[in-house]
Amino acid sequence: MTRPAAGRPHSITQADVAREVGVSRTLVSFAFRGAPGVSEETKQAIFDAAKILGYRHNAAAADLARKQPSTIGLFLLDLSNEVYVDIFSGVRESLSPAKKRLILSVSRSRGSIDPDSVGSLIEARVGVVIAATLLEPDAQVQELARSVPLVSVTRRVDGVDSVYSDNVAGTQAAVEHLLRLGHTRIAHVTGPAHQGHEDRRQTYESVMRQAGLVPQVVFAQDYTQEAASEASDRLFGPWDRPTAVFAHNDEMALGVRENAVVHGLEVPRDLSLVGYDNSRIARLHGIDLTSVDLHALELGRTAGITALDRLANPGGPAVDRKLGSRLVVRGSTAAAT
């Protein structure tokens, strides 16, 4: 049985409802926004008629008329990375009391710059853009912030509302943990070097140098598991193999891990591994990845609140909120042999 699939791109307007009830369009508009000054009876009549006609409020038209957007845009770099899902959850949580619509836009490139995705948010006329994570250079982010209120999550940009976590402290804890375990050949696997995303690498390098060791950095194509897996080939040659790897994030740590297994290496016996994000996967039995928790959910919550504040007070000074981070030690790290 295959009935025709109905569903016209909607057409019933407030005018239709008004005509049906026999009142003016204004009343209908008032009724739907709960504005005062509509008698209970007419209100009821309006709702009934709307129900029958199948009327649906047109938020786009309303925003246009009100000259004030009811929507907040959230840009996410990569949905496959659970951190961004957590950030999303946090944002939504803090936005839910405010009656704002939230629309998402996801980058189509996980390792390179994608201005289109944020652009489409602007063209959809959102009131503020929450962006996690922008890969553009600082200057471009600042320019973007000039054309739309912007909250940068995960990354600090001067003069722009920023909500991020302490990468320096997190990285220090991670690398020092490995040092304390006696490792000396500790490699770092990361993605392309974008301005504003080098804290972890630079901190890794400086901690290593301070310990009198030579840093070994491997750059992958992007920040994903696959890229890290591929890039880690360079580490698993027969000589000078590192005994530990500190990865830019959990995704990449997982990639290294998968490839290590392929090379016959066992974690942590042959290779200690530290990730970053403390994502759900890291916590699974059988994975047990030592990782730095950057409190992604809290990052999202804070970003949502910051966005709301910015909407209420467009002129205020740029917000700068740095959250803590903490190392969670699990079974993927062990003493060097």
Place this chain on the structure above:
Amino acid sequence: MTRPAAGRPHSITQADVAREVGVSRTLVSFAFRGAPGVSEETKQAIFDAAKILGYRHNAAAADLARKQPSTIGLFLLDLSNEVYVDIFSGVRESLSPAKKRLILSVSRSRGSIDPDSVGSLIEARVGVVIAATLLEPDAQVQELARSVPLVSVTRRVDGVDSVYSDNVAGTQAAVEHLLRLGHTRIAHVTGPAHQGHEDRRQTYESVMRQAGLVPQVVFAQDYTQEAASEASDRLFGPWDRPTAVFAHNDEMALGVRENAVVHGLEVPRDLSLVGYDNSRIARLHGIDLTSVDLHALELGRTAGITALDRLANPGGPAVDRKLGSRLVVRGSTAAAT
């Protein structure tokens, strides 16, 4: 250094650009849509002025005037479940050639019905809604489809465009795999019973009965890892413990697995485990979850194409596309002892 965060909710319009250049608003509009009838020079002048003024096209206003939405809405049940991320990727992939904007809406409840999320898509005036996964009863889905073109993903609804995979075949393969391994006490862990989401459970039950065995179904609060973990407590009592569990999806399989470990059970030695979705986590070394692949990416791609078709041909008969599924055997299942 804390400069004020600028970024007004945008204000420069085509009229501003027109005034700047000294032409009519019409020309500006034409220029931006690449409509014919604008001389190269004026076009260039317009683009230059727009650039300088920081003009941004207002898609909402344009849609309103054109009386034709340029946006497609995608509803997702749960971003923590990678299947939905894959569906998203597939949808976007098939939508990218068409120049349609894609906006996402995510349910705020993973196990119960949330009409608001789809509602907000309708109010944002999308041309078609792709929904993965609707929990509403068939009748409600059909009614929804009457007010907006709807593509149901993951679930077949009579009279509504549906893109889904063969749950019966998938479940049969899964359960028969366990039977062939000699298991007789095979439990099934699933979420709340919603119409249209009972194929797997029912098929499990019928396969069990046909084999002369008694089905044992555990219902969790929702379809997540946490819920499954909690619910599986009932399975791990001292007596009559099942030797195998078939879970509704990989998330839930993971939950069962975590809880099994807590109870001192080892997979697959003490418990064989089969999931559904063949998500990325299932494929990780150390997890090695036997799972049914439902081709989520392909589901998404097909849904995107279906949505585009529906937009082009609103009156056509409802589409019904059933994709195959296949069991992927990994290390989480072993012969019964």
Place this chain on the structure above:
DNA sequence: ATGAAAGCGCTAACAT
């Protein structure tokens, strides 16, 4: 090639 004018669905003064 360019412009004038009407209208999309809605809101918001400003009447009555």
Place this chain on the structure above:
DNA sequence: ATGTTAGCGCTTTCAT
């Protein structure tokens, strides 16, 4: 309590 009217930023005939 209810209605009138003028836009919001854009597209789109229809003129010129």
